[in-house]
Amino acid sequence: MTRRSGNSESVDNYLKAILALGGPQESRVTIKALSVQLAVAPASVTNMLQKLAAAEKPLVHYERHGGVQLSKAGRKRALEIVRHHRLIETFLYRVLDYPLDEVHAEAERLEHFISERFEERIAAKLGHPTIDPHGHSIPSLEGDVAVTESILLADVMAAGTFRIHSVSDHDGDQLRRMEAHGIAPGARLRVRRPPSAAGFALSIGRSGKPFQLSRDAAEQVRLVKLPQA
Ligand SMILES: [Zn+2]
Structure with a gap:
């Protein structure tokens, strides 16, 4: 080398x-x-x-x-x-x-x-x-x-279903927390209702437990919109 x-x-x-x-x-x-x-x-x-x-x-x-x-x-x-x-x-x-x-x-x-x-x-x-x-x-x-065309989770305004495109690699702590929730490329992510100042109500997969993600963390996640089922 x-x-x-x-x-x-x-x-x-x-x-x-x-x-x-x-x-x-x-x-x-x-x-x-x-x-x-x-x-x-x-x-x-x-x-x-x-x-x-x-x-x-x-x-x-x-x-x-x-x-x-x-x-x-x-x-x-x-x-x-x-x-x-x-x-x-x-x-x-x-x-x-x-x-x-x-x-x-x-x-x-x-x-x-x-x-x-x-x-x-x-x-x-x-x-x-x-x-x-x-x-x-x-x-x-x-x-x-x-x-691939993708959007920031932080820019999502309404409830909907998405595929996770990518997660920023820059903040190790945040990555670990997101990984614990199952936020990983390829996973199916549901935004359960329009976001509030506190952040995003989400679930992963078809029957994942709901959890809350901060706006800060939402800046790190990119999504691809899935057609509404
Ligand atoms: Zn990297």
Whole structure:
């Protein structure tokens, strides 16, 4: 395995953050949003973006007041890191029996260091998975990534039945609590009545016990609407 320098790790994290914040539309990302996401001062963000834009093969397109977008090369690199991350999470969860709430932090560290050969072996061992344990699409080697239309649970206004698309991997504690309720990708989730300020009245599966989920937690869950039975 080649160990990449600390500097390229931080470049990777910038590219990943721009990819995530830009969303499927690949919209321009503001310095402010990046600064919050990376917990780095705006001046340092600007500094780094200028460097990435001035590279021989620019990784971003950056305009002082227009924000930033990934270049073709930057997007390719960002998707490669995301592929590493999600394959590692899947491997840790399925093969090494890591608890679901621990795989993200471990993958954050390892994603920068694995070789292409290691990546290939993990993918083959797992049968070339397309979805990670949180429900997120794993980009293909060619950089294709499946996009499914999904909505945030927090944006649901009325009672209804849904399939859980994905759960954010960022907050381990919340993940553990949600897992205990059965909130996992693929599960059937019922919103029992319109949400209140306190949160969401939910149940999982056809006969799951009702429980309450906070608005905060609802920000972490994405759903696909099911046709009304
Ligand atoms: Zn993760």
